[in-house]
Amino acid sequence: MGRGLLYGVILTLVLAVLWLLLSGMWWHGIITGLGAASVIMSIYMTARFGLIDGETVPFKSILRFARYWLWLGGEIFKANIEVVKLALSPKLNIKPVITHVGVSEGSDLARTTYANSITLTPGTVTVEVEEGGFLIHALDESFADTEAFIDMGKRATAAADGGAS
Amino acid sequence: MSVGFFIELGLDLASAALMLTGAVFVLAGALGMLRLPDFYTRLHAAGVTDTLGAEMIIIGLMLQSGWSLVTVKLALLGLFVFLTSPTATHATANAAYKSGLKPILQRFNPRASDDEGGAS
Amino acid sequence: MWMTFVDFAVAGMVAIGMALILARLFVGPTLYDRVLAVNAFGTKTVLFLVVFAMMVGEPAAIDIALLYALMNFIATIAILKFFRYRSLEVALSQMALRRALDGEDDA
Numbered sequence: 238m239g240r241g242l243l244y245g246v247i248l249t250l251v252l253a254v255l256w257l258l259l260s261g262m263w264w265h266g267i268i269t270g271l272g273a274a275s276v277i278m279s280i281y282m283t284a285r286f287g288l289i290d291g292e293t294v295p296f297k298s299i300l301r302f303a304r305y306w307l308w309l310g311g312e313i314f315k316a317n318i319e320v321v322k323l324a325l326s327p328k329l330n331i332k333p334v335i336t337h338v339g340v341s342e343g344s345d346l347a348r349t350t351y352a353n354s355i356t357l358t359p360g361t362v363t364v365e366v367e368e369g370g371f372l373i374h375a376l377d378e379s380f381a382d383t384e385a386f387i388d389m390g391k392r393a394t395a396a397a398d399g400g401a402s
Numbered sequence: 403m404s405v406g407f408f409i410e411l412g413l414d415l416a417s418a419a420l421m422l423t424g425a426v427f428v429l430a431g432a433l434g435m436l437r438l439p440d441f442y443t444r445l446h447a448a449g450v451t452d453t454l455g456a457e458m459i460i461i462g463l464m465l466q467s468g469w470s471l472v473t474v475k476l477a478l479l480g481l482f483v484f485l486t487s488p489t490a491t492h493a494t495a496n497a498a499y500k501s502g503l504k505p506i507l508q509r510f511n512p513r514a515s516d517d518e519g520g521a522s
Numbered sequence: 523m524w525m526t527f528v529d530f531a532v533a534g535m536v537a538i539g540m541a542l543i544l545a546r547l548f549v550g551p552t553l554y555d556r557v558l559a560v561n562a563f564g565t566k567t568v569l570f571l572v573v574f575a576m577m578v579g580e581p582a583a584i585d586i587a588l589l590y591a592l593m594n595f596i597a598t599i600a601i602l603k604f605f606r607y608r609s610l611e612v613a614l615s616q617m618a619l620r621r622a623l624d625g626e627d628d629a
Contacts, residue, residue, distance in 0.1 A: 414524075414525050417528075420524065421528060421573075425532040425535035425593055426570065428535065428539045428566065429535050429542075432538075432539035432543050432566075436546055441554050443527070444546075444576050448558055451562055456565060457544075459572070459573065466525060466576060467576065471581070475584045475585070478588065478592040479587060479622075482592070486595040487565070489545055490561050490595055490599070490614065491561075492604060494561065494598070497557075497602045497605070498554040500595060500606070501606070508580070
């Protein structure tokens with residue numbers, strides 16, 4: 238219970254800061270009042286849905302996610318250049334494939350992160366989420382590299398579920 | 403005075419390089435969407451625009467705007483695009499797959515017929 | 523200010539990209555091509571708006587870009603949902619129920 242309260246407080250603070258930043262007015266009777274009302278409404282509805290937990294308020298893992306995103310950014314950069322080379326080569330020469338990749342164990346958040354990372358990396362798109370894994374469409378055979386997928390899955394799980402533990 | 407000038411110049415140069423590269427990626431993604439043979443391959447071309455093109459342009463603009471609320475808003479926009487684009491892409495791909503749209507799975511080589519070939 | 527020219531060039535390139543996407547939107551053989559094109563067009567509109575805002579020094583346009591990005595995402599999901607269930611009133615739990623009853627092959 239105390240944990241839920243902590244998440245609620247953090248979420249309230251983040252929403253309030255977001256409102257202040259987006260409105261750009263630190264104190265203006267009507268606008269700040271509307272902001273306070275919106276924050277209270279949002280918190281009330283989130284609590285009523287029973288959604289205030291570590292998944293909605295992932296601030297404990299934000300540092301790990303930041304490191305993961307940096308690594309993912311590098312991967313995205315490399316994959317982008319490959320895709321652009323393939324798509325713009327004068328002789329279009331691709332062999333699309335669909336592969337199945339098993340999912341390493343992990344929470345829902347870890348698997349969502351994994352699937353979204355695959356989609357975010359150009360050249361591979363998660364087409365379908367099945368029981369034991371993902372169905373992935375790859376632009377070319379060279380992108381359907383099972384080892385790379387498994388490595389990405391390990392990193393995603395480590396980022397979402399905490400450490401190498 | 404002069405140090406500030408050089409910092410400004412460096413920021414401007416970095417910003418210009420990032421934005422122009424990003425714009426090239428955006429154009430490449432758009433061209434890819436026209437050239438590639440079927441829906442599933444076009445998804446990948448759209449991804450080029452959504453990820454690298456968009457983020458590079460937004461980061462370049464952040465360098466240009468200095469420390470202000472505009473920078474914060476741009477950062478939020480970048481984060482938002484980064485988080486929603488895979489969801490939208492996956493939703494589109496999944497809907498097409500569920501509706502029975504079959505992907506091309508053999509080697510695609512011929513030079514003709516850029517627009518046809520979507521195995522619907 | 524030479525940066526304004528860079529902004530101008532970038533805005534022009536994004537606009538050319540938008541025109542190309544528009545061609546795909548008109549040609550696109552399947553519905554999903556068009557949905558994808560609309561989504562990509564929206565992303566490019568956001569980029570164009572942002573660059574435009576910096577070019578003319580009008581920060582308010584960035585707020586519009588933020589809103590547009592939100593709308594674009596929701597619109598894509600809503601269009602897909604509509605064409606899958608032919609209705610927007612299907613609640614999430616009902617969707618799960620229907621999938622369980624139909625055994626995967628809906629639409």
